[in-house]
Amino acid sequence: METVLSGIRSTGNLHLGNYFGAVRNFVKMQENNHCFFFIADYHSLTTYPAPEDLHNSVRTVLSEYLACGIDPEKSAIFVQSDVREIPELYLLLNMNAYVGELERTTSFKDKIRTQPDNVNAGLLTYPVLMAADILIHKANKVPVGKDQEQNLEMARKFAKRFNFMYKTEYFPEPMPYNFGEELVKVPGLDGTGKMGKTAGNGIYLIDDAATIRKKVMRAVTDSGPTVENQTPTEPIQNLFTLLKLVSSTDTSDFFENQYKNCSIRYGDLKKQLAEDIILFTAPIREKILEINADKEYLRKTARVGAEKARESASKTLEDVRRIIGFKTF
Numbered sequence: 001m002e003t004v005l006s007g008i009r010s011t012g013n014l015h016l017g018n019y020f021g022a023v024r025n026f027v028k029m030q031e032n033n034h035c036f037f038f039i040a041d042y043h044s045l046t047t048y049p050a051p052e053d054l055h056n057s058v059r060t061v062l063s064e065y066l067a068c069g070i071d072p073e074k075s076a077i078f079v080q081s082d083v084r085e086i087p088e089l090y091l092l093l094n095m096n097a098y099v100g101e102l103e104r105t106t107s108f109k110d111k112i113r114t115q116p117d118n119v120n121a122g123l124l125t126y127p128v129l130m131a132a133d134i135l136i137h138k139a140n141k142v143p144v145g146k147d148q149e150q151n152l153e154m155a156r157k158f159a160k161r162f163n164f165m166y167k168t169e170y171f172p173e174p175m176p177y178n179f180g181e182e183l184v185k186v187p188g189l190d191g192t193g194k195m196g197k198t199a200g201n202g203i204y205l206i207d208d209a210a211t212i213r214k215k216v217m218r219a220v221t222d223s224g225p226t227v228e229n230q231t232p233t234e235p236i237q238n239l240f241t242l243l244k245l246v247s248s249t250d251t252s253d254f255f256e257n258q259y260k261n262c263s264i265r266y267g268d269l270k271k272q273l274a275e276d277i278i279l280f281t282a283p284i285r286e287k288i289l290e291i292n293a294d295k296e297y298l299r300k301t302a303r304v305g306a307e308k309a310r311e312s313a314s315k316t317l318e319d320v321r322r323i324i325g326f327k328t329f
């Protein structure tokens with residue numbers, strides 16, 4: 001049995017990128033693995049959420065996670081900040097993380113570009129906190145989308161370095177959990193790049209039908225194919241990628257063929273895509289609304305999840321402290 005860990009930042013709602021990149025596999029995963037699913041609220045502090053919003057965001061993501069089929073009886077679903085062992089492991093791992101390698105990560109370089117006024121140390125050590133999340137449960141499988149590939153590689157690096165420094169084989173090397181497929185990158189609707197919370201280019205599981213239609217109809221396209229069998233430009237390829245995720249093979253083949261023979265009308269493609277997204281997300285949305293209204297269920301679930309997570313985390317931390325050489329008098 002493998003130990004699987006999956007995390008999601010508590011900033012904003014779950015979008016199709018989160019769903020197809022990671023969450024869609026959770027139901028299957030929890031059947032035959034030891035699963036930990038958590039909401040990364042410490043990570044969200046890199047962008048200073050208002051104190052009055054912090055808890056609500058966590059609650060929203062918790063409801064959305066559960067609505068996607070996580071079973072709290074089978075898995076541990078918890079909030080990162082409920083597990084105080086994580087920051088301690090983070091501190092310890094920071095001692096073996098080099099500033100140079102952290103500065104070179106793509107996500108850090110992106111942040112320097114996108115939020116130059118707030119390049120805080122939390123951003124620099126973001127991969128170390130992620131590694132602590134993973135290693136505290138000695139997870140060997142981590143379901144992630146393509147965007148988190150490098151962070152996971154860093155976690156492997158820190159695990160290996162710890163093992164090497166202390167001449168131990170304590171930490172397993174966490175590998176991506178991808179069900180044998182390529183890591184997925186779900187594109188956004190703005191023509192370029194990935195679907196993301198901060199990018200504002202996404203479709204959320206909680207979006208209602210009218211919102212989805214509006215967003216999809218506004219998706220960036222181009223002026224259309226002019227030559228038979230030409231390679232689609234990025235915005236069009238992105239729409240095809242989304243279509244493949246939510247529509248039947250017949251539907252996506254139909255539009256791809258129309259593209260190839262230059263008869264495609266993007267309006268029709270978008271209409272179909274919007275309706276298929278709506279069909280796909282509607283039952284999840286209903287579930288989210290239902291769960292989010294049940295405060296008692298959420299409270300109980302988070303409490304039980306935290307207990308399970310702390311049990312596993314405190315065991316690891318105790319071992320790590322011993323390996324490093326701490327002793328109580």
Ligand code: TYM
Nearest residue numbers: 007008009017018021022040144145148184185186194195
């Ligand atoms: P976050 O909240 O950005 O995303 C959560 C999960 O969704 C996947 N994902 C995507 N997959 C494909 N295409 C996309 N457009 C897309 N957008 C998001 C992510 O790969 C991820 O699996 N730092 C993490 C949260 C985290 C974490 C961890 C994850 C903290 N500690 C430990 C795994 C293990 C993050 O911001 O994910």
